[in-house]
Amino acid sequence: MNFSSPAVAEVFALYERRRADEQARAATPGMDQKRDELLLSVGPEAAWFLHSLILARRPARILELGTSYGYSTLFLADAAAQVGGRVITMELADYKQAEATRLIAQAGLSASVDFRPGDAVEMVRADTGPFDLVLLDIWKDLYLPCLEAVYPKLADEGIIAADNMIDPPGVRDEARRYRTAVAALPDMQTALLPVGQGIELSVRWSAGNTKL
Numbered sequence: 001m002n003f004s005s006p007a008v009a010e011v012f013a014l015y016e017r018r019r020a021d022e023q024a025r026a027a028t029p030g031m032d033q034k035r036d037e038l039l040l041s042v043g044p045e046a047a048w049f050l051h052s053l054i055l056a057r058r059p060a061r062i063l064e065l066g067t068s069y070g071y072s073t074l075f076l077a078d079a080a081a082q083v084g085g086r087v088i089t090m091e092l093a094d095y096k097q098a099e100a101t102r103l104i105a106q107a108g109l110s111a112s113v114d115f116r117p118g119d120a121v122e123m124v125r126a127d128t129g130p131f132d133l134v135l136l137d138i139w140k141d142l143y144l145p146c147l148e149a150v151y152p153k154l155a156d157e158g159i160i161a162a163d164n165m166i167d168p169p170g171v172r173d174e175a176r177r178y179r180t181a182v183a184a185l186p187d188m189q190t191a192l193l194p195v196g197q198g199i200e201l202s203v204r205w206s207a208g209n210t211k212l
Contacts, residue, residue, distance in 0.1 A: 001048050001051070004081060004082055005107075007106065007107050008074065008107045008108070010106075011074060011106050012074060014103070015041070015069075015071050015103075019041060019071075040068055041071035041072060042072045042135075042163050043196045043197065045195055046196030047071065047072055047074075047196075049193075049196070050072065050076060050079075050161060051075045051078065051079045053159070053161070054076065054080060054085065055079050055082060057132075057159065058083040058084075058085065059080075059132030059133040059158075059159070060084070060085050060132050061086060061129075061130065062086065062087045062088065062131070062132065062135075063090075063124070063131045063133070063134045063135070063150070064087060064089040064090065064135045064137070065090055065120045065124070065134065065136050065137065065138045065146050065150075066090070066091060066120070066138035067089040067090065067091035067100050067115070068091065068093075068096050068100070068137075069096050069100050069103075070096075070097075070104055072137060073089050073100055073104060074103070074104065076089075076135065077104060077107075077109040077112045078107070080112045080113075081109055081111070081112040085112070086112055086114060087112060087113045088113075088114045088127070088131075089113060089114070089115055090117075090118070090120040090123050090124070091115075091116075091117055092117070092118065092119060092120065094117045097115055120138060120142065120146060120149075121142065121149045124146065124150055124153070125149050127153065129153030129155075130153055130154065131155060132155045133159045133160075134150055134154070134161065135163070136161065136162040137162075137163040137164070140164065140171040140174035140178075141174060143162065143174060143177075143178040144177060144178060144181055147160070147178065147181060147182065155204070156204060156205075159201065159202065160182070160201075160202045161199050161201055161202075162175075162182075162199065162200040162202070163196070163197060163198070165178075165179065165192055165200045166194065166198025167197040168197070175198070178200065179200055182202045187204055187205060188203070188204055189203045189205050190202035190203075
């Protein structure tokens with residue numbers, strides 16, 4: 001698995017050094033870390049999975065709910081640029097998205113990303129859609145409101161990838177509620193994948209659809 005350019009690989013290396021440093025600090029007694037300062041990324045396994053999924057499915061409009069500092073945005077944008085797609089990424093914390101914007105520019109991928117700061121649920125409702133692929137990696141108490149906002153605008157054969165369905169243990173109740181809600185939708189086919197911290201991969205598909 002490779003990125004499309006050395007510039008993208010260099011930015012990925014920056015993210016990985018930051019991730020390794022945060023993990024080392026977390027393992028050091030007495031080292032305090034504020035949650036909002038952490039990368040809190042999907043991790044490389046899930047990120048490469050999403051990258052491959054975009055290359056295979058070639059979605060035109062990709063929605064990321066939860067930019068954070070742009071780790072997963074880098075993977076989404078790199079794949080989107082290769083297939084002619086575009087990433088719309090939403091984040092409430094403007095300072096996080098500002099850092100992500102800087103790094104995506106450094107990677108040479110700005111043309112493939114539409115950064116939108118603000119309330120994700122409100123912004124999704126304001127967008128006309130459709131969305132071909134959605135990465136849901138936001139505060140877990142917002143998973144259900146985000147699903148309710150995204151679902152009416154999900155394209156036929158559109159995909160929702162929801163992260164943190166297995167780990168960390170503290171979010172498992174929210175994960176179960178989300179998985180139950182997706183499974184109750186009549187035209188959604190869904191499965192839990194043991195990729196990274198657990199991805200619930202859900203596809204909009206109705207009876208009689210023979211394209212898949």
